[in-house]
Amino acid sequence: AQKVTQAQTEISVVEKEDVTLDCVYETRDTTYYLFWYKQPPSGELVFLIRRNSFDEQNEISGRYSWNFQKSTSSFNFTITASQVVDSAVYFCALKVGTGANNLFFGTGTRLTVIP
Amino acid sequence: ETGVTQTPRHLVMGMTNKKSLKCEQHLGHNAMYWYKQSAKKPLELMFVYSLEERVENNSVPSRFSPECPNSSHLFLHLHTLQPEDSALYLCASSQDWAANYGYTFGSGTRLTVV
Numbered sequence: 001a002q003k004v005t006q007a008q009t010e011i012s013v014v015e016k017e018d019v020t021l022d023c024v025y026e027t028r029d030t031t032y033y034l035f036w037y038k039q040p041p042s043g044e045l046v047f048l049i050r051r052n053s054f055d056e057q058n059e060i061s062g063r064y065s066w067n068f069q070k071s072t073s074s075f076n077f078t079i080t081a082s083q084v085v086d087s088a089v090y091f092c093a094l095k096v097g098t099g100a101n102n103l104f105f106g107t108g109t110r111l112t113v114i115p
Numbered sequence: 116e117t118g119v120t121q122t123p124r125h126l127v128m129g130m131t132n133k134k135s136l137k138c139e140q141h142l143g144h145n146a147m148y149w150y151k152q153s154a155k156k157p158l159e160l161m162f163v164y165s166l167e168e169r170v171e172n173n174s175v176p177s178r179f180s181p182e183c184p185n186s187s188h189l190f191l192h193l194h195t196l197q198p199e200d201s202a203l204y205l206c207a208s209s210q211d212w213a214a215n216y217g218y219t220f221g222s223g224t225r226l227t228v229v
């Protein structure tokens with residue numbers, strides 16, 4: 001069975017602090033994709049990153065970085081020097097096979113950055 | 116125009132009303148989706164259309180009726196809804212049905228059933 005767990009329901013940090021959002025996934029498929037989406041108060045889910053199961057290289061994009069570790073089935077997301085605009089709900093998702101029925105979202109982590 | 120546009124942004128309807136949600140994508144994508152987002156629950160896939168044909172229907176009650184007249188437009192027709200149907204309804208699109216490159220989401224319609 002496929003599953004995505006985001007154990008942190010809500011996190012609050014003070015601006016300029018670093019914060020890591022955890023994502024643990026379960027699948028027996030050897031080929032899969034992992035995603036992170038950001039949902040600001042406006043509602044739309046904004047695509048942040050896609051990673052396939054064969055690429056364990058960590059990625060950095062500005063203040064955002066992602067740590068993919070197959071050994072622990074984790075795909076964690078770190079925001080460095082957080083800003084108020086980072087306040088949002090962040091979703092991790094796992095895709096196996098083809099078709100939208102094979103896309104599994106976590107329940108999200110609400111991040112609040114306090115000025 | 117942004118990638119995926121949903122209207123209206125907010126909707127309040129009585130249980131006996133009939134209303135429709137609209138979604139339009141300007142990305143040239145071939146697949147479109149309806150998701151339901153309720154508090155504290157993972158996103159729930161409702162319907163999938165690929166090249167205007169419905170390819171997946173996740174046991175959604177018949178009071179929700181989708182329509183995809185062309186690859187750019189998707190509607191969700193609502194009638195005799197229940198209070199538990201109150202949620203954020205998100206439309207999404209992807210390049211194709213395989214969607215391995217992810218989805219582009221709209222801003223959603225916040226639906227309240229009274």
